[in-house]
Amino acid sequence: MTEKNKELDQEVQAFDPLDMNNYKVEKLPKMEKSGFEKWMARLGGPLAILIFILIYWVVDIPLFDNLDFESLSDKAQKRLAVIGEEAFIRACYAMLAIFCSSIVLWITESVQSYLTSLMVILAIVFAVLPRRKKLLRNSDIR
Amino acid sequence: MWLNILSFVLASMLVKTKAAKRFALWFVLKFGKSASGIFFSFLVINVVLSMFISATTVKATILLPIFMVIAAIFGASQGERNNFGRNLVLQNLFQVNIGASAFMTGSGANLLAVSLIMGAYSSYSFGYTDWLAAAFPLAMILLLLGWFIGVKVIFPLKPEEKKPQIEGGMQRLRSELDAMGKMTFDEMKSIAIFVGVLLMWVTGEWHGIDETTVAFMGAIIALMPGIGVVKWNDVDIPWHLMLFSAGAYTLGSGLNATDLPAIMVNAGMNALGITGQTPFIVLYLLFTGLMLFSGLLFQSKTMRALIFIPIAIGVEQQFNLPALSLSFPVALLIEHVYVLPFNSKPAALLYTTNHYSWSDTFKYGITMMLIAWVMILVWGETVLQWLGYTP
Numbered sequence: 245m246t247e248k249n250k251e252l253d254q255e256v257q258a259f260d261p262l263d264m265n266n267y268k269v270e271k272l273p274k275m276e277k278s279g280f281e282k283w284m285a286r287l288g289g290p291l292a293i294l295i296f297i298l299i300y301w302v303v304d305i306p307l308f309d310n311l312d313f314e315s316l317s318d319k320a321q322k323r324l325a326v327i328g329e330e331a332f333i334r335a336c337y338a339m340l341a342i343f344c345s346s347i348v349l350w351i352t353e354s355v356q357s358y359l360t361s362l363m364v365i366l367a368i369v370f371a372v373l374p375r376r377k378k379l380l381r382n383s384d385i386r
Numbered sequence: 387m388w389l390n391i392l393s394f395v396l397a398s399m400l401v402k403t404k405a406a407k408r409f410a411l412w413f414v415l416k417f418g419k420s421a422s423g424i425f426f427s428f429l430v431i432n433v434v435l436s437m438f439i440s441a442t443t444v445k446a447t448i449l450l451p452i453f454m455v456i457a458a459i460f461g462a463s464q465g466e467r468n469n470f471g472r473n474l475v476l477q478n479l480f481q482v483n484i485g486a487s488a489f490m491t492g493s494g495a496n497l498l499a500v501s502l503i504m505g506a507y508s509s510y511s512f513g514y515t516d517w518l519a520a521a522f523p524l525a526m527i528l529l530l531l532g533w534f535i536g537v538k539v540i541f542p543l544k545p546e547e548k549k550p551q552i553e554g555g556m557q558r559l560r561s562e563l564d565a566m567g568k569m570t571f572d573e574m575k576s577i578a579i580f581v582g583v584l585l586m587w588v589t590g591e592w593h594g595i596d597e598t599t600v601a602f603m604g605a606i607i608a609l610m611p612g613i614g615v616v617k618w619n620d621v622d623i624p625w626h627l628m629l630f631s632a633g634a635y636t637l638g639s640g641l642n643a644t645d646l647p648a649i650m651v652n653a654g655m656n657a658l659g660i661t662g663q664t665p666f667i668v669l670y671l672l673f674t675g676l677m678l679f680s681g682l683l684f685q686s687k688t689m690r691a692l693i694f695i696p697i698a699i700g701v702e703q704q705f706n707l708p709a710l711s712l713s714f715p716v717a718l719l720i721e722h723v724y725v726l727p728f729n730s731k732p733a734a735l736l737y738t739t740n741h742y743s744w745s746d747t748f749k750y751g752i753t754m755m756l757i758a759w760v761m762i763l764v765w766g767e768t769v770l771q772w773l774g775y776t777p
Contacts, residue, residue, distance in 0.1 A: 261458035262558040264451035267739075307653050315652075317506075317703065320645035332644070339644045343637060350689050357686070358626040361633020368640045 281353075288352025292345040299341035300371070308336045338371035390494045390631055391623060392601035393440035396583060398621045399576035399608050400438055404566060406448050408573065409434065411563040414452060415556065421470060421548040424456060425537065428478055429529050436485030436492050438580050441624070442721075445482050446732040452559070453478055454739060459555030460547060462741060469541040470548070471741040476541075476750050479724045479736045480532045487721035488525035490517035491587070491597070494631050495687035499695050499717035502638045506699045507709045514587040514597050520773055521718055524765055531757055540750050576615045579604055634692045641696050651700030662705045666777055669705075673698050673712050674762050677719045678755055685728055687720050711776045715762055722758055725751030 260266065299305075311333060313324060324332045342364060349360040400406040410431045418424035428449070435445045453474050457463060462471025486492030490500060491514070504512060537543060550556065583604035587597050608614045609621075641647055655661070660669070677694050684690050698712040723730035725748060727737035737747065770776040 261463040262455050262552065262555055264455055264559075264562055267451040267454040307649060311649070316645045317648065319642060323643050336644050336646060336649065339640050339646050340650075343641065343646070346633070346637065347689065347693070350686060351684070353685075356626065358629035358633075361630045361636075364633040365636045368636055372640055372644070 284352040285354050288348055288354030291352070292348040292354065295348060296341045296345040299344060300337050305337065305340070308333050308340075311336070335372045338367075342367045342371065387628070387632055387635055389491065389598045389601050390440070390497050391628055392598070392605045393491050393494075393497075394623045395605040395608060395616070395621050396580060396601065397439040397441065397444060398623075399579065399615045401444065401448065401622065402616050402620045403570065403573040403576045405569075405573040405576050406435060406439065407452075408563065408566055408569065410449055410452055411559055411566075414456070415559055415563060418456070418556070421460070421543060422537075425473065425477060425533050428453065428474070429481055429533060432478065432481035432485040433488065433526075433529070436482075436489055437584060440486075440491050440493060440497075441627075442482045442486050442493060443731040443735065444622075445485070446478070446735050449478060449482075450735070450739070455555075455559060457741060459550045459552045461551035465740055467741055468547050469543050472541045472746055472750075473536045473543070475736050475739055475741040476724075476747060477532055477536050479732055479747075480536075480750075480754060481529055482732050483721040483724050483730065484525050484528050484532070487718060488518070488522045490514050490521075493687065493721060494627065495691045495720045496717065498631060498634055498638070498688055499691045499713075499720060501635060502642075502691070502695045503699065503710060503713050503717070505638065505642045506696075506703070506713075510709055512710070513590045515589075515591060516773075518588070520714070520765070520769060520775070523769065524718065524761060528754070528758060528761060531761075532754055535753055535757070536750060540753060541746070572615050576608070579607055579615065631688060634688045638692060638696065647696035647700035648703055649700075651697055652704050655701065655704065664705075666707065666711070669701060669707075669712060670715065670766050670776070671763070673701070673716050674719060674759060674766075677716045678722055678759055678762075681719075681722045681729055681755070682725055684723075685730070687723055687730065691717070691720050708775065708777055711770075714775050715766055715770060718765075719758065719762060722755055725755060 313321075313329065313332075316324065320332075323335075327335070346360055346364045349355060349363075350357055355363075413431050414424060414427045416427075417430075418427040431449065432445065435448070439445050439448075454463075457471040457474050460468070460470040460474075462468045462474075486496070490496050496517070500512065500517070504510065583600055586593070586595065586600040586603075590597060590600070608616055609618065673694065677690065680690050680694065694716050695713050698716045701707065702709060702712050724733055727733050727744065727747065733747070766776045
């Protein structure tokens, strides 16, 4: 019997199925990503960027451009009053772009989920929230 | 977010002091005298742990060594599969998830759903007991059906599978429990703190202190030097999941602020020919079905909540439906992520135990998912109506 076979034989004999320590999470086999999942992860990043660019800068969405502001919820109306109609429409484009691209990143796991979340927060700060300068200008405070 | 984080602080008490492991071992040894007794023991253990531990993966990790040893005692081990093993592991997977659906704090995704709903309906009062009243009985019925479907229909036990195959096997679990020694003062304190928090959550409508504030109180006591049970380094908060949730919450707030779900829903419903004249039952079927079966494709409960809850809220507001008539039933279906190994972390973890195949988990999972759909329809016509959610 070779050394390797002896070692394997000893391992099998040594395994005690009634020992709870044998079933710790670290000892279980890890599930590897399938080929399809690996491809999804590679494509996810570029796809998310493309979706963001298309929605935010390229595509015209009549639903937003011809928005009926009267039908908005109270919360949205309050935001509209602060930032104005043009900025509100851009915010809608931004939110849709951020939403769609983040879903792609989360599904494809192109980057870790928490990193996608951090990018979402940053994107919302830049693309959706009004700049402090603009708010100060709007309220005529110098 | 705070409730999410603090739930992990509180759950860490039970894990660090091993109170959760002691309870699980004690219960299964006391009541698991037969195959049925074992299955029912895990059902109860999962429900109790779901009250205290807000992460399904943590519960699965605690119980995994225990049910793996029991499966081995009943002849399923190291690649040797039998229907006892299939039932034990798949039912634990089901129970880990459905147990979480019974409680608002059962999972971070439940908390996100409630946050999204309360963000849209800020004047509406909805708390721990509101969720419990509707979700707990539904979860218990599903868990019992899960046992019946598994043991009697899909993976019926052969007579030899109902008896231990290893002489004195349960005695090894008894040795594990004995090796833990007597219950320590820290374990008693952790249980006392958690029971106190739970009682405060359940009686929230009477004393008026919201769930997050109660969790703060519990966490402060748990971490207090001299009085508490855990130090900061003992607290096992999965910060990557907290950051993930934070992004989801922020996205939800942004969607609320721009009314985007309502705008998109309006357009989508017009395109599908769904109007205010569409019977409520059609919308109910559509959204509960979408939520349930999306669990087959997605890996993240948080994401499914983030997508479907705002859409359901948008439809409620667009068609002047009662608040929560769609969004709450949809929220009750978040935890149905047990069909395929990639549907959730516990599903992936338990698949690696090698007690069942993809087709086993699909057969059992899709059957339970269809039963859950029927149950949520029944619930919509009965309990949810009586509680004033559905018309």
